[in-house]
Amino acid sequence: MKEWAKLALTEATQAGCDYADIRIGQLANEEIRIKNGIVEHLHHHTDRGFGVRVLIGDGWGFASRPQLDDNEVVSAVREACEVALASQTVRREPVNLTELEAVEASYQTQLTIDPFNVPLEHKLFLLKRAEAALHINEHIVVGLAMMKCSKEKKWFYSTAGSAIEQETVIVGAGLQVISSDGKDVQVRSYPNTFSGNYAQAGYEFIELLDLVQHAPRIAEEAVQLLTAEPCPTQVGTLILHGSQLALQIHESCGHAVELDRVLGEEAGYAGKSFLTIDKLDCYRYGSEIVNLTADATTAGGLGTYLYDDDGVPAGRVPLVEKGILVGYLSSRETAPQIGRKSGGAMRAVGWQNVPIVRMTNIHLEPGQMSKEELIATTDEGIYMEGIKSWSIDDRRYQFQFGCEIAWEIKNGKRGRLFKNPVYQGTTPAFWQNCDGIADEQDWMLWGFINCGKGEPMQMIAVSHGTSTARFRNIQIGVAEQ
Incomplete structure (x- = not known):
């Protein structure tokens, strides 16, 4: 060689x-x-x-x-x-x-x-x-x-x-x-x-x-x-299991903080991003308890490596700290455009493709409550698991997700089973309404092997670490126009 x-x-x-x-x-x-x-x-x-x-x-x-x-x-x-x-x-x-x-x-x-x-x-x-x-x-x-x-x-x-x-x-x-x-x-x-x-x-x-x-x-x-009864349409409390929340992180944070999208250099396959550089270090992306991190050093992660395809060492890059946007996924070429050093996120799928800015492992950091406490402190709400459908606009702002299964939460206990659960909203409103995140005992890695980006498209593997989390005032079901 x-x-x-x-x-x-x-x-x-x-x-x-x-x-x-x-x-x-x-x-x-x-x-x-x-x-x-x-x-x-x-x-x-x-x-x-x-x-x-x-x-x-x-x-x-x-x-x-x-x-x-x-x-x-x-x-x-x-x-x-x-x-x-x-x-x-x-x-x-x-x-x-x-x-x-x-x-x-x-x-x-x-x-x-x-x-x-x-x-x-x-x-x-x-x-x-x-x-x-x-x-x-x-x-x-x-x-x-x-x-x-x-x-x-x-x-x-x-x-x-x-x-x-x-x-x-x-x-x-x-x-x-x-x-x-x-x-x-x-x-x-x-x-x-x-x-x-x-x-x-x-x-x-x-x-x-x-x-x-x-x-x-x-x-x-x-x-x-x-x-089962169809999941009722309402504005209320939503508890998401990690199986679905991992996709929410992927679509509304991971792609939205790819700096080439933010700068408009990559827009052909899935659009740009609403997280423009004027928002860096001052924009409230989520609530005080929301901390999101890109970490290419996570043991077992699909986005884990020692060096990226620019030859930059892997590292841990804060993206959102206490709800404020503080970082992007970047490369040797994109990072200087915002006055920073590369975050080591340049990756190619195979030898035949040119490297582009890609997700590493994007994590929602664990909170302080157990999953059981999260449910027990919820008077009324809907708990959802599993990915069934997903849609998000080309700025990573408006979304609608469908899950495989849901249960009613009543007086802190899981009750009736519901089918065809759906929730929708906008990225900042969703994350700003996060008021509970389960602790590290519930936190786990979810690996996706089908993250697409680029033209010609490159299908790469990434992981997202998350635990169960709770969100208030969420549109559950499709809102009437």
Whole structure:
């Protein structure tokens, strides 16, 4: 790897580049899905390649190749240089990068059981048992059991003198059941929608999910939802379980604080952000108890690494402190535009894509109450779990989310079951009405493997740590116009 990197960086330097880096990547990915007792999807994929990024004056250039040899390396560098020279002609602002120290480092996911050393027969046996346990009666029409494992090795070298090797292993699994009585259809998932829950860990994480044990419970809930009352429309108190609150964090905070969106440099796929730079350090995003953090050092997080794809060290960056907006997700290029240093949030999906500002792990910091106290101190409200639908505008301001299941809270106790729960609002009003967050005993990581951004779109993996939280004066159900 070092010889090819040396060749690329030497070629770039001789071509007059002010900066250059090369990322060499190697990926193994395995996906399994069982539907109603049948192996519906069994996929194993490997790839390898490299991407070269160069800066000439104020123009960036990038090129990638699936084959790693001397000719392809030289060809990619020359193509990247041509793109950089062309980029100069349309660049409106000068490129100013935060300083980058030369480092030699390595990182590897901490795990006990390598998922790629576990026999396929063992994985299939587990998923078949779990899926079979979903079929508790005739109202269960679809049962799904899913598992995914990936291992990515990445080598990064730059003209700044850095040489960084990182190996990341991601695993996850989940269940989904669909019930129907001929008049209605309901869905229930475990541990969450989007094929379950995921972590940067070994196969031991999948074993801890205990799919077989939880299958009958979610199947029973899916059946009960068929005869449950619809969730009533009201303005009231909402308690959100972490399974849904993680998505709320992702959509209304994570994407909203990506600095390239804020600056208008990335708007094609999902729009810009209402959290403009004039709001930094003075805008009340949430209540006094709301603290949101980007942390690329969280153990087990899907957005955890040692160095980002700019070669910047991972760190913990406050985004919202005591309800006030105090930070953004940034890169070497975007951070200087607001007078700050890079927060180490430049990430690319695979060797074939150019790095862009992405989420690391975005967390809602835990509060002081237990989950039980949160419910017990609620006279009337609605408690919701699970992701069913989501919609948010292109500024990350107005939203509407649907959950899989809800219960009435009455006099501090969980009561009647409700189906089709929905809530809506605006991001600042929602977070400003947060008056209770459960403590670290309830706090956990929720891993999403489907965060999309960019054109062409890059689908990256991120995690969100959160516990259950309570919000007052929330529109539950769809408000009448």
